[in-house]
Amino acid sequence: MTTLSVPQTAPVLALDAGQTGIRAELRAGGAVVASQEFDGVLTDRPVIPQLARAAVEALSGVEPGDRPSVLAVGSSGLTDDMRAEELLQLTREAGIGHVRLAHDSITSYLGALGNVTGVVTAAGTGVVTLAVGTRDVARVDGWGHLLGDAGSGFWIGRAALDAVMRAHDGRGPQTALTPLALEEFPDLEAAYMVLQADEHKVSRIASWGRTVAELAKTDEVCREISARAGRELACSALAGLSRVGEDQRPDPALSTVGKVFSSPWIADAFREAVLARHSQARIVPAHGTALDGAALLPTVAPEDALATHIRTA
Template structure:
């Protein structure tokens, strides 16, 4: 009796901070980490390079299914056939492509009912009800991403410049900013001209978390407001999909921003106070696990309508 070889899946979790890839099905999973998406450059060539590098490094043969969850994926970009064409590699047999809110949800909750907020450099919330799906925020650093690492960093820079002008209270955040730009009045010029300005701004979120723990009132206020914004998005999403009606809906909060104790406390306090039928849950897995799960997502699941598929 022949034993069918396990399907090979090349899963990609693509964000602005980094791109993670995992090749499964050929023995021990092989994982790689690449630099994050450059939002000012075309997306598909960046993903295609990652796919080909992983396949080359693993010496993979034909029949690989590529599954990808991508931060900031627009409706126009959600075209698996177009990505498959750009990959242009006979080893890639098919592609399943989705916004990373979908893969974050699958990794954290699986195919159940609830909401996941994923807060890193950017942020997006996805809720899945019995029949409907709702995405809240994820509108990028210019128009949205409230409570994200970028949002926190931007609030920190604003607070520092307000203090410098005399428009706001003093804060230890000033020292953190001056460590990067000793000539504070010239900082905005250097920042605006930097290609990686989004990640630079988001990097200050770690200083906000550290100084909030150290007792800086401005850093604490920023952290608490970030947690409140994230909770507001979750509550809104749950209401839109009728999740938590009759039984509590699972709520997962993932991403580096939630490592801040002040952010997480504010988030959990508002979520539980603002929507009675929820229970806070630890994530089952990561966004990369969710990308792997795209390969076996049931066609009848509400999220299936949000996954683009193509086969060579």
């Protein structure tokens, strides 16, 4: 199938699908016409039907004549066998005629830097880094909470609860996290069973990332967790630059997106680790969000480096 770019002002339903939530926006003429939020993607279940349900529901209150024909989605949990054709088939009755589907690393990149070379690390419940060179594109991490996502909200939340259990056992220092953990888990020794039985365990554990950020100012354990997270995120960004040859530039461009970086302790540790390797690196504020990046998917031209990473139907 020939991939055609679509003008940025054309109507589009954009979805940013993460493990904590799915954000949907109907955009026309470059403006947001309507927006909705839905429950997050459960990556241990088929992802495409979940995306389709969100898209159809987002369009349910829109008059048929006002519905866009283009659906653009950035999602976590995508694997190579997940096809845009399936998403098109499941949304066709809602008026969708064209689909652009990409991993959320692609949409985070587009939203943050645009279609230029550099690296973007997106850290929320999970984390993924995307690096783009003049010819190559490399994804770093984003391997899920069981095998990766180093420095993510889940990673931080798990480290927080690990610190609580270490303090409980006498294997680690006391922490201000413990009283808060006892509010949620009165029997700490049963906490692991409670979490194992919770189908939303990933987002539940990740929610402790906010607690770590709030306590980092006064709690040494939380400060250390935050610093470790920042260094892990920088490690991924630096690896990405190396893989696409951007580490040979004197001033590579880096950007970060996601709520994890709202912690000054994490942001500072990230910056320190990056500048220790590339003293002239440009760490630039994100121009937009992953949802903005999703809306830009239809504008990517076939000759662009990112085009081969966007599934079309």
